[in-house]
Amino acid sequence: MGAIEVPVLIVGGGGCGLSASVFLSDQGVDHLLVERHPDTSRVPKAHYLNQRTMEIFRQHGVADDVLAQAAPLEKFGKVRWQTTLAGDGPLERRLIHEMDAFGGGSLRETYAAAGPVLPAKLPQMWLEPILRRHAEDRNPGRILFHHELTSFSDEGDHVAAEIRDLETGEITTVKAQYLLGADGGRTVGTEVGIEMQGPPGLVNTTTVYFSADLSEWWEEGTLITHFLSPEDPDLSSNLIEMGPRWGKECEQWGLHFAPGPAGRWNNENVVPRIRELLRIPDLEVTVHKVTDWIVHAHLADRYRVGRVLIAGDAAHRQPPAVGLGLNTGIQDAHNLAWKLAAVLGGRASDGLIDSYEAERRPVGRENVDWAVSAAVHHQAVIDAIGAGHNIPAGRRKQRLESYFDPSPLGDTVRARAREIFHTHRGGCQSLDMEVGFHYEDGALVPDGSEPPARVPMRNEHRPTSRPGHRLPHAWITAGDRRLSTLDLAGRTDFTLITGPQGTPWCEAAARVAEKFSVRITTVRIGAGCEYADAEGGWEAVRGITDAGALLVRPDQHVAWRSTGAGQDAEQTLAQVFAAVLDR
Known part of the structure; x- marks a missing residue:
């Protein structure tokens, strides 16, 4: 031993x-x-x-x-709903709806403005x-x-x-x-x-992980494709690229079956089911794993x-x-x-x-609740267009036929459906859930301000330097280097960010660092400073004057801020560190 x-x-x-x-x-x-x-x-x-x-x-x-x-954003920045992957019937291989998702397409500019790096798959x-x-x-x-x-x-x-x-x-x-x-x-x-x-397990889901060549039928650029069968609710499923290459070159896939009892499928009987689901009767399939798991x-x-x-x-x-x-x-x-x-x-x-x-823990609470809400709402969306799991076979076909009807009434059906699908932005365009979470209590010193109001669908992010929030991203320059304000936060150091008139804060930080045996990197941004706000992005989000200061933790969240000059910078910072470090 x-x-x-x-x-x-x-x-x-x-x-x-x-x-x-x-x-x-x-x-x-x-x-x-x-x-x-x-x-x-x-x-x-x-x-x-x-x-x-x-x-x-x-x-x-x-x-x-x-x-x-990883898949680049252009390879996964959409969510799609369609009837089947293949087939030549009147209701097969028909696109029901698609929307930009997770920073793709029209969302790219908004996501790029929010941070220095985009999402990845x-x-x-x-x-x-x-x-x-x-x-x-x-x-x-x-x-x-x-x-x-x-x-x-x-x-x-x-x-x-x-x-x-x-x-x-x-x-x-x-x-x-x-x-x-x-x-x-x-x-x-x-x-x-x-x-x-929390409640008992919500539902059993079966996922099959397999290899197959779907290049002939696959619409690349999609994070997830939901298949809403016009005939049988049990033939509804969703398909996700799993790499290691992407788009039409993808070799491996994850197929999530409609909810049902555990143990229905195994490596042998699932192959004909995959072919039936995808409408490709002669598809060569190699099954790697079939798993049942409970949604909690x-x-x-x-x-x-x-x-x-x-x-x-x-x-x-x-x-x-x-x-x-x-x-x-x-x-x-x-x-x-x-x-x-x-x-x-x-x-x-x-x-x-x-x-x-x-x-x-409050972030965990919010994220669990948001995921449940999004999942329930997605079911409501597909129920509303007549393709949910609870819609019987006869009515499914009728509802989908009306959706694809080329008549003026069909135009109305599709217009209504588009408005319903648009509510799914809370599930696949919720940028503020990704970067907008913040802390109200903890290793921070509140400044008495209120957080920005959050958009109900969380599809807009409003950056703020309020304590507890992630440091707002803005592009700044140092000589010929262009970097994000998030790059200023070291992995191990606290970072004090000030403006052109913030010298008293910087001098105080050096003394406080010695007193508390902590590392504090001081950074000044603005005219005549080592970092320039050439594009004006920092001034728009910094929330402080040229004489103010922000203290940023090693995890890139703001611990404290002073909008302007302080009466006694050293005493103020000493009190801040005593509070943040629980000393």
Whole structure:
């Protein structure tokens, strides 16, 4: 039996756990990650990386590797509804509706204005090897796949755990200051009494992951295509590209069946069903995996118990609508990493860790509720045009025939349907859900201002420098370099942003940094400063005068702001850091 002492033990090597490892390494925090499976995911799972996640990956030097394999936006920036993929019948292979989605098409300019990097599409089976490589490069010898947590206990001043090597059976004892459960809720949360709150499983869904050549029929540029059968509700499904190439060159696919009992389909009987669903009777199909899974709407009652924390699916599970699941987990890890580093480095008290739950659990609540709302509403949309699962076969055909009727009445039917489909923007154009989440309580100092009113469909984002919000993006220049204001926030440092008259804040920051043993990078933006606001974007969103200041945390969220000059800059900043670091 061996023994290891390490500041942080991560249990779970999926997208959330591996991201946490990368972020902790960049914070200089030694840690051990264990994952019971021998390798990263062999099924696609989540496939959409939203804009905020891509900004985080950009900050940590992962985005370029993701983008090298991911589908570019022009390859996935639409959502489609059609009758069938193939076939030559009067109601087969007919487009019902399509709309720009997730930054594609007409949305691109809006998304590009919101951040320095656009969303990407890369299924988890391709993403996780990238994250694993980065994790292993930054923390060699401490990323242990095919190892499982067999037991642990919170001893008050540390966590004692036992890890088993599933190849050799060897047991290793681990002494850690904190344990992070990123295991999907399999073990860690349950062991410390964390409860998942929410209704019983909403519905069973079957997903088949397969390879086939669909280039003859596939309309590229689509994130997801919903097939609404004119004959049989059970023949309705949706199809998603899973790579590793994209568009008409795509080789692997994920097909989600209409809800039904578990166990209906297996690798053998599902092949004729795929052919029937897609209307391609002689399609050559290689089935890789058939999985049944329950759609949940659950949120953990706590994110922390003593020295044990949870993140990702261990803390929140929601329908896949809007693509918030994996993204929320990665953002959990980003929020937590700098706080663990500050506490373990002696720069903050353990109380800073409590702000993780205070900040992230309300976001988890909102995202679970939003995903449920979007999923329910999407069902209402297709019910309204007569193609929902609850519409019987005879009426389905009749309703779809009226939809495609070339008469003036058909024009009216289609016009009404377009207005109904437009309400789906809350599901596939909700930019503010991606980058607009913010914190009201936690490691921040409120300034008494109110947050910007949010558009009900969340399809507009209103940037603000209000404490708790993500630092607004604007393009600035330093010499011949063009960079985003988000690039100013270092992985480990606090960043103080001021204007041309902000010298007193900068001088005070140097003294406070020494007093609190923290790193504070000072940045001035404006005329005569090291960074120029040549395009005027920063002035439009900064929310401070030339004499004001913003304090930005390592996770790119604003901790504090002063709209103008302060009476005693050093005392003010000292009080801010005492509050933020719980000192």
